Amino acid sequence: MRTNLFLFYLLIGGLGLALSGCSSTGSMSWLDPMEAKSPIYTGVAASASQSLQELRSARVCCTNLDQIRFQPLETKGSKYYEINQASSAYNFATGKSFFSAFALPANLDRATFTLEAVAGATVFVPTVLILDEGFAVSRAIASDQFVYTPAGFMEPQRLKGKFSIDRRYGSDIAREKYLLVFTTSEDLRGSTQMISEARLYARSRGLADPGLPDPVAQHAATGVIRISTSDLETSAKVTKNYVSEQRSAQQYVAPVAAAPLPVKRASGPAPVPAARTKAAPSGGQQAMLKETQQMYDRMIRESVSSGDMDRAWRLVQEAERAGSPSARRTFVDAVERK
Numbered sequence: 001m002r003t004n005l006f007l008f009y010l011l012i013g014g015l016g017l018a019l020s021g022c023s024s025t026g027s028m029s030w031l032d033p034m035e036a037k038s039p040i041y042t043g044v045a046a047s048a049s050q051s052l053q054e055l056r057s058a059r060v061c062c063t064n065l066d067q068i069r070f071q072p073l074e075t076k077g078s079k080y081y082e083i084n085q086a087s088s089a090y091n092f093a094t095g096k097s098f099f100s101a102f103a104l105p106a107n108l109d110r111a112t113f114t115l116e117a118v119a120g121a122t123v124f125v126p127t128v129l130i131l132d133e134g135f136a137v138s139r140a141i142a143s144d145q146f147v148y149t150p151a152g153f154m155e156p157q158r159l160k161g162k163f164s165i166d167r168r169y170g171s172d173i174a175r176e177k178y179l180l181v182f183t184t185s186e187d188l189r190g191s192t193q194m195i196s197e198a199r200l201y202a203r204s205r206g207l208a209d210p211g212l213p214d215p216v217a218q219h220a221a222t223g224v225i226r227i228s229t230s231d232l233e234t235s236a237k238v239t240k241n242y243v244s245e246q247r248s249a250q251q252y253v254a255p256v257a258a259a260p261l262p263v264k265r266a267s268g269p270a271p272v273p274a275a276r277t278k279a280a281p282s283g284g285q286q287a288m289l290k291e292t293q294q295m296y297d298r299m300i301r302e303s304v305s306s307g308d309m310d311r312a313w314r315l316v317q318e319a320e321r322a323g324s325p326s327a328r329r330t331f332v333d334a335v336e337r338k
Contacts, residue, residue, distance in 0.1 A: 043082040043224035044120040054085040055221035061088035066135040073102035078228035095185025102179040110166040110232040119157040124223025125187040131178040139245035150195045154310045192217045197318040288323040297330040304334035
């Protein structure tokens with residue numbers, strides 16, 4: 001048990017240093033360092049509307065793609081990147097967006113990339129442009145290629161998709177050099193239906209379905225992405241994707257008027273694309289039933305007891321969004337007893 005607890009503290013970046021529960025400036029929750037250390041907890045926007053306001057007020061970095069500053073892509077393992085109000089913004093043909101820009105390593109001839117967008121109260125829905133060495137758009141991986149993937153052990157709720165490069169042969173694809181990750185105005189109007197952490201927990205334990213509503217992540221202009229690099233995956237599907245990705249590329253940077261950002265309406269739900277989205281519920285939050293509160297508390301304690309700290313913390317977040325007044329304290333008590 002001590003080993004599991006130590007690994008948990010190590011994972012969240014020195015959380016144990018905060019167990020004293022106070023600071024020179026006043027009272028501080030010992031969970032604050034967890035939320036401050038990991039972009040999984042801090043980078044996901046709490047409010048989609050606030051992120052849109054930040055995007056509207058952001059200055060556009062440049063007028064052409066060759067003026068963008070590209071950072072080297074880390075290809076050893078996986079890495080999280082935050083897209084936030086400090087990120088650069090650009091007027092794509094599909095609307096203004098914050099973005100992350102990456103340069104592929106010169107010695108990387110072929111690879112498959114897995115891109116995941118972390119989902120919580122909101123999610124940044126990615127679209128990827130692949131540019132060649134002359135900054136011309138070679139391919140586009142549309143947002144519908146990034147599908148909802150439920151949370152798992154040590155994995156958050158997320159949108160997940162894959163794309164590949166193969167620069168070994170003389171072709172347009174061989175000249176690919178840069179990646180742009182952004183979102184579109186159409187996607188910003190939507191939301192993604194997720195599966196409740198409580199329901200996932202019950203399924204993994206073979207328990208009865210708790211009957212709780214599944215959460216909805218509103219699409220936001222900011223968020224957190226993770227990019228992982230692996231060996232090239234080859235199949236007929238991958239080859240077919242290359243063709244479709246090339247055909248759709250120019251629509252994102254064609255010289256047309258940029259699509260407007262979504263405007264907050266006085267009443268009624270915002271329009272959302274079909275299939276991926278679902279209108280968010282209206283009305284104020286109701287008080288959590290005592291039975292539901294007790295169920296969340298029990299699942300949090302059981303997750304901590306089994307060493308699944310990541311799921312325990314996600315249950316805390318879900319319970320608090322649903323109105324639980326005790327989830328966080330239950331988590332703290334369970335960890336201190338472990």
